[in-house]
Amino acid sequence: MAIDDVLADLQNKIEKNLPEGVTISGVSFEGPQLVLYTEDPKKFADDGNIIRNLAKALRIRIAVRPDPKVLAEPEKSIEIIHKIVPADSVISNCYFDPDSGEVIIEAEKPGLVIGKHGDTLREITKEIGWIPKVARTPPIKSKTVKNVRDFMRNNLKERKEILRDVGRKIHRETTHTDQWIRVTGLGGSLEVGRSCYLLSTPESKIMIDCGVNLGAEDKTPYLYVPEVNNFSELDAVVLTHAHMDHQGLIPLLYKYGFDGPVYCTPPTRDMTVLLQLDYVDIASKEGKKVPYDSSTIQKELLHMIPLDYEEVTDIAPDMKLTFHNAGHIIGSAIAHFHIGDGLHNIVFTGDYKYERTRLFDPAVNRFPRVETVITEATYGNNNGYQTPLRDAEKNLQKIIRDTVNRGGAVLIPAFAVGRSQEVMIVLEEAIRKGYIPNVPVYLDGMIWEATAIHATHPEYLNSELKKQIFQKGQNPFLSESFKQVDSKDMREKILEEPHPCVIIATSGMMTGGPVMSYFYKLAPDERNTLVFVGYQADGTIGRRLQKGWSEIAVGNNNTVKVNMNVETIDGFSGHSDVRQLHEYIRKMQPKPERIFTVHGDEKSCIELAEALRKKNRIDAKPLVNLETFRIL
C-alpha cells in the first residue's frame, strides 16, 4: 500500500473507533508517531482513554494536535496557564509553537504542571487549545541544554518536515518475502573504539553507534564498504550513549548523504552535542582535522529523536526499538530490537554496568523476549576483576583525609562525563556525613557543564538519587562544596594560594586540558596527592606517572619534579567487570539463545564468549570487523 493510502486507511479506522461526537480533521506521521488533528482538543483532553484505546487498537503511538483555528492567543494562554497551574511549580517560561500546536512550559517542578494522571495538562488543553509539553527548569544552568532548546525552537518548521518524512518512511510498504536478519561489524569488534554496527533485514538497515577512536583517529569505522556506503539507504542510527567512541562520527554520516533520524535518550542527545562541539573546537585549536564542523552537528541535532527508557517505538517497517537503562553514564541505553511480527528479538547492550552505582541503577536484563544478545566485553577477559565500588570509595576518602590533614591538595584527572559525577556524589556525601573535612571541591574543564546536564535530567539517575532530589529537595550537585572554575583568573587564584582542597579536572589521561596547570603547580610538593580513577592508556603522561616517573617534561626544555603522592583507585569504572558480565547474562530473563561479544580487546572478546558458551551452554562468539553474521 502506498503511504498516502496507509494514512487514509488509518484515518478511516480512527474515525470508526472514536466515541460519538469526537471528530478529527486529519492525520499525519511525525517521526515514529501518528498525529491526529482535531477541532475538539478539549474532548481528547477530557478523556485520556480515547488516545490510549486508539493506540492499542492501531498498535501505533498517537499524539493529538489541535487544529490551528481552535488555539487561544499566546498572551491570553499564558494568563490561563498561570491560573490553572499551582504557583509553587514555579513556571520560568512558556514557548508556543503554532505549527505543532504545542506550548512548552518550563517549570521547576514539572510534576505540578502535569498533575495527577496528567489532569492538569488536560485542563490546560481544554481551556486554551494548545497541547502543553512540560520541561524542567534546569537547576544548574546548562549552556548546552539552553542552546539545544533554542536551536530546536528556531528550526521548528524544518524539524517538522524531517519528522514527517521519517514517519512516512517508517510506515512505508514492505517489499520482500525473504526473512533474514544480519549484523555486520563495522568497528569496535575485537577492539575498543570506533564502535559501529549494522543491523539489517530485507526491509531495513539500522546503524548502531558510529564512534571515533580517539587514540587513533585515522582508524575510523569501515564506512566505505558497500554494506553502508550509501548512507541515504540507512533507515536510522540508534545511539546507545554519548561517549565519543560511540557517536563521534555520526555527523559525518549527515555530511555524506544520511538524512534519517538518530534515536537516543534525551540526556544522550544533550551530552552528544556538548562532546561533539568540544571535539571540533579542540581539534581546530590544535590544528587537527575533524571531518565535520558545527553546521553538521546542527544537522544531526535536527534529526535526533529522543526516546525515553521503556518507550516502544517503530523505527522501520519491520522493527521496534525500546531503550532500557544501561547504568554506564547518564542516558546510556541498552537497545532492544523487536523484529518482524514476533520474528526475533535482539538486545544490543552498548556499554553497561550491572551494579547499582552512586548515579545509576544497574543495567536492565529483563525483557519481554530476547533471542540474541550483543554484549560489550571491556573487562571480559578471565582476569577482568575490578575492586568493589564501596572499597574504592573508602580508599578515595582515606586518601583525601590523609592529604587534607597534612595540608595538601588532591588532584583528580577525570573525563568530563561519568566518573566525575560519580566522584562528586561520593565527595558530597562524605563531606555531609563528616567522613572527610569540609574542603572546597573545584571542578574545572567541561565537568561543570556535564554536571549541569546531569542536573537537567534527574529522572535518568538512580531511584535513591531521584528520591533525594525530588522528595527531600536535596540535589547533591547543588552542594555548596562544589566550585565551578570558570575562568583562567579563578584557576590562577586557586594555585597562587595552595590550600587543602579537591580538584577534579580534565583531561582524564593528562593528555592536555586544565588538569595540567594544576599538576605543574602541585607536583613538587610532597603534601599533595594525584589520584587516578580511570584507565590510563600507554604513552600518556597519566600512564607514566602511574608507572612512577619522577620527572615530567614541560614544554621544550623544562621538567617538573614529581614529589606529590600518586595513587590509583580502580573500581570506579562505568563498565561491568567480568563477574558482572557473567551475572548479567546468567540472570537475563528470558534466557537468550545466542551471544556475540564486542567492545573489548581480542583477549577479552574471545575469553568472554568462550566462558559464556561453556557456562550457559549457548552459542557465543565474538563479532568481527567487516564480517557479517546471520542472526536468522
Next chain:
Amino acid sequence: MAIDDVLADLQNKIEKNLPEGVTISGVSFEGPQLVLYTEDPKKFADDGNIIRNLAKALRIRIAVRPDPKVLAEPEKSIEIIHKIVPADSVISNCYFDPDSGEVIIEAEKPGLVIGKHGDTLREITKEIGWIPKVARTPPIKSKTVKNVRDFMRNNLKERKEILRDVGRKIHRETTHTDQWIRVTGLGGSLEVGRSCYLLSTPESKIMIDCGVNLGAEDKTPYLYVPEVNNFSELDAVVLTHAHMDHQGLIPLLYKYGFDGPVYCTPPTRDMTVLLQLDYVDIASKEGKKVPYDSSTIQKELLHMIPLDYEEVTDIAPDMKLTFHNAGHIIGSAIAHFHIGDGLHNIVFTGDYKYERTRLFDPAVNRFPRVETVITEATYGNNNGYQTPLRDAEKNLQKIIRDTVNRGGAVLIPAFAVGRSQEVMIVLEEAIRKGYIPNVPVYLDGMIWEATAIHATHPEYLNSELKKQIFQKGQNPFLSESFKQVDSKDMREKILEEPHPCVIIATSGMMTGGPVMSYFYKLAPDERNTLVFVGYQADGTIGRRLQKGWSEIAVGNNNTVKVNMNVETIDGFSGHSDVRQLHEYIRKMQPKPERIFTVHGDEKSCIELAEALRKKNRIDAKPLVNLETFRIL
C-alpha cells in the same frame, strides 16, 4: 597515477627494453593484456623472445599488433598463408579483422599451422603483417560454436571497446591503504543450486559464479543485498563452469547495470551460451518466466573473456586469476586468486572430481601458493561414498549386454552435459573392444550439440583422450555407433521398429524432453531396461521409477504400465565422493591454512568441514548465505 600516465609510463619502459631497431607506435590495454602497435611486426615475429622478455620485465601479459599500414591485402594474404602452411593442416577458413590486425585461421590440424614453437605463425606475420590466430575446424559441426564465432566476428568493434575499457579498469590506480579480504555467501552455501559468492578487497569486487536453482527458480541468489546490488561496481564475474546452477543468472547482471567481463574457459563460454539459450527457449515454450532474453545473453557473450588453464591473468588492480582443471565437466575450472603482492592466495574449487575419469584428468591441487580453500561439498557428508568408476562401467556393460542379448533396448536418461559424454566414451570403447554387441547408440535432445562442443575443445579432455584423438586420429565422439536423432521423424522411426540399441536422451530426471517419448514406448516391454546414471530428485518421475512404481500417469487419464527393468548405477558422478574430497585437501600442495565448505546440503557442508578440521588440524567451517567472513 591516472590510467593514461600508466600507459605512457609503460610505453616508455617498453621502448627502453626493446632491442636496437625495433620500434612501437603505441600501446593500449585490451582486456587483461597490454597491446603494442608496431610497424615492424616482422621483427617481433622473428624473435619470440622480445615479447617474452618484455612480459617478464613488466609483469604483464603482452600482445603485439601490426600498425594497419603494414597489413597485406586479405586476398594476397590468403595465397601466402596457403603457401607457408603445410597442406595437410587442411585450412577451412580465414577471417581477417582489420581492427585487431588479426587473421583467424581455421584448420583441421591447428598444430601444423602453429609450427614448432610457433615458427610457422611467425613466418606468416613476417610475410603478411597480420597476426594469425589459429582455431580448430570443428570435427563435428557445432551450431553453438559457429554462432558464437559469427557473433564475435560481427561485433568486433564493440568487443574491442569493451576490452579496452576492461583493460583500463584492471590497471586503474589503487586508492586504499587498508588491507583486508572478504568472502560473502550469496547463494549455494549449505545448499546446492544458485551458487554465488563475492570476493572483495578494499580495491575490488569479484563475483564468483551466479547460478539459478532449477528446482526452485524463485530462490535466486541474494543479488539485492547492498554488498552487490550495484552491479556496475563489480570488477568481474569469474565463472567456474557451465552448469546452470553456476551461470544461470549471469545475464541478469548485464540487464541491471553490470558492464564488466566474465572470465571463463573457452569450452565454458560455448557451453554456457548453449545452455542459457536453451533455458530461455524452453521457458518461453512452457510459458515460464525467465528474467532475461537472448539479447541479454548476447551482451554477456560480448563481455566474456576466455582464459585457458594455467594462464595467470590480472583481473583487478590487486588480483590475479589462474584457472586449473577441475575434472568436473568440459572446461570446468578451479579458480586460483592471488591477491595483493604476495598478500594472500585463495583457491575456489567450484565443482570438481579428484579422480581420473574417461573424459578428464583429476582436479589440480598443486599451486604456487594457497592459504585459503573454498571447496565444494556435494558428497561431503560422512556417508558420501560412491561406487568406483570402473565398477560402475562394468555394471553398465553387463546391463547392456543382458538387455541386448534378450532383444531389448536400453534407455539412459541423462543431462546434456557431462555424464552423457562420459557414458558415450565408455560405450564406444566397449563396442570397439567387443565387451558389448555392436548396436546403435542414439543420442537425443541437446546431447549431440553438447558433444560437438566437446569435440571442438579436445585440448580440454584428459591426456589419454587427447593422445587418442591427436596422435592416433581416433576421435571416439566420431564413432559410427553414435546416431544423432535430429528430427521427430527419426525418433518415431526408431520407436516404430523396436530393436536392440542404446538410447541416451534428455532430460536427466525425466521431467520432460525426448526421453519421455522413448519411455512411454519402451516401458511395457519387459525385455527393455531403464538405467539411471545420475541423481533423481524427489517428486520427479525418475525418482518414482527408482522407487519401484509400476504405473506412471501419462497426460490426464492414461497411465503407462512399467514392465521394463529399472536399474540405477551410481559412480558416474562428476563430483568427488567423500574420500576424494578428503584426499584432495590432504594432498594439496602447499597445505592450506583455512577451508570453507560450500555447494552441499547442510549435513554435507557441516560434516565435511568438521572432518577436515579434525583430520588436517586446520580451521574449516561452512560458508553461510548472506554471511561475510574475513579471510584476512
